[in-house]
Amino acid sequence: MTLTYTQVWVLILGCAALTALNKAFGPVLLGGRELPPWFTRVIVLLAPTLLCALVVTSVFASGRSRSVGAHTVGVDVAALMLWRRHSLVLCVVVAVLVTAGLRAI
Amino acid sequence: MNARFLAMGVALAPSLPGGPLKRAAQGQTVVDASWALANRGDGIFDRWLLFGTTLPQYLTWTLGSVVGAIFGDALSDTHRLGLDAIYPVFFLSLLIAELRDPTSRWAAVGAGLLALALVPISPPGIPILAASTVALIGLARRSA
Numbered sequence: 001m002t003l004t005y006t007q008v009w010v011l012i013l014g015c016a017a018l019t020a021l022n023k024a025f026g027p028v029l030l031g032g033r034e035l036p037p038w039f040t041r042v043i044v045l046l047a048p049t050l051l052c053a054l055v056v057t058s059v060f061a062s063g064r065s066r067s068v069g070a071h072t073v074g075v076d077v078a079a080l081m082l083w084r085r086h087s088l089v090l091c092v093v094v095a096v097l098v099t100a101g102l103r104a105i
Numbered sequence: 106m107n108a109r110f111l112a113m114g115v116a117l118a119p120s121l122p123g124g125p126l127k128r129a130a131q132g133q134t135v136v137d138a139s140w141a142l143a144n145r146g147d148g149i150f151d152r153w154l155l156f157g158t159t160l161p162q163y164l165t166w167t168l169g170s171v172v173g174a175i176f177g178d179a180l181s182d183t184h185r186l187g188l189d190a191i192y193p194v195f196f197l198s199l200l201i202a203e204l205r206d207p208t209s210r211w212a213a214v215g216a217g218l219l220a221l222a223l224v225p226i227s228p229p230g231i232p233i234l235a236a237s238t239v240a241l242i243g244l245a246r247r248s249a
Contacts, residue, residue, distance in 0.1 A: 019107045020133060026114025027132035028125045035119050040148030041243035043116040047144050048209040049216035050109055051200040053236035054137065056217040058193045061224040061232075074190040079197055088198045095194045099187030 074099030108234035113140050120150040134159045141199040208242070215239040 003011070059075050060066055078095035082088070114132050117140065121128045131152065139158035143150045180186070204210045216236035223232035 015107075019110065022107050022110040023114050023132045023135050024129035025111055025132075026116070026118045027121050027128035030115060030118035031121045031128040032124070033119075038244055039119075042240050043119075043148045043243075044146065045209060045212045045240035045243045046112055046116045046237055047141060047146075048200060048203040048213040049237050049239045050112060050233065051141060051196055051203060052213035052217040053220035053233040054109070055193050055196050055200055057220050057224060057232055058189075058196075060221055063229060064225055064227075066221065066224055071187065071190040071193070074187060075193045075197065078190070078194040082194070082198055082201055088195070091198070092191050092194050095190035096187045099190040100185060101187075103185045103187060 070102035071095075071099045073102055108230040109137075109237065110135055112234060112237040112240075113137075116140075116144075117150050117152075117155075119148070120152055131156075136162055137196065138162060138199070141196075141203075144203075146203070146205065212239050212242055215242070 055075075059072050060068060062069075074095040074097075077098050078091040081091045081094060113135050117132065117135060118128070121131045123131070134156050136159055139155050139162060140150075142158050143152065143155035145151055177183075200213065204213060216239040219239060220232040220236040223235055227235070
């Protein structure tokens, strides 16, 4: 499918508008008031759930299919290193080197 | 694709002062990394940390995109450079910092499994938003 110049720009602006709405929704509807303790307990758990879902889908999935690749191995090695409290920069470098190395062979 | 910003915005809402317009504008500064960094872990977000960490990200992200668009062809196949391993490792480090107690650990495991289960049967973006509903176990269980 090839899009015309105009269609591409409509698509880009549409995505931008949708993202802005997504980001504004919570603050507009729920901001500016005291929220009950149960709400806080849910918020605290949003960070681990969202971050884990982001990591898992970027490591074990591609688009709409589950798939693994060289980067899965690279990230796994880095995960072990992070757990052993190595520095983040070192872990990122190792993950990239392992991934690139596996793809070279 | 960006459906997860709905959940992030809901979490951030109580931390933003001002009227609806001002809050909506502040909500625009949410990106994954700064949202996670500004999260103090007690339900409150440090909004200045959020703004401050988004700004350099926005500038370098945009600059990087421009450089990539102009010079990207020179690198030919970026896939073989293994750069796609950077993003998950970075978020993994943020995730590890969030696993403070058993409740958050189980919530993370549940969310990961749910997101993975939904990948083949829903459009991109939805698995992550759906996984955030696992946080609702906070209603039933007192977090430590």
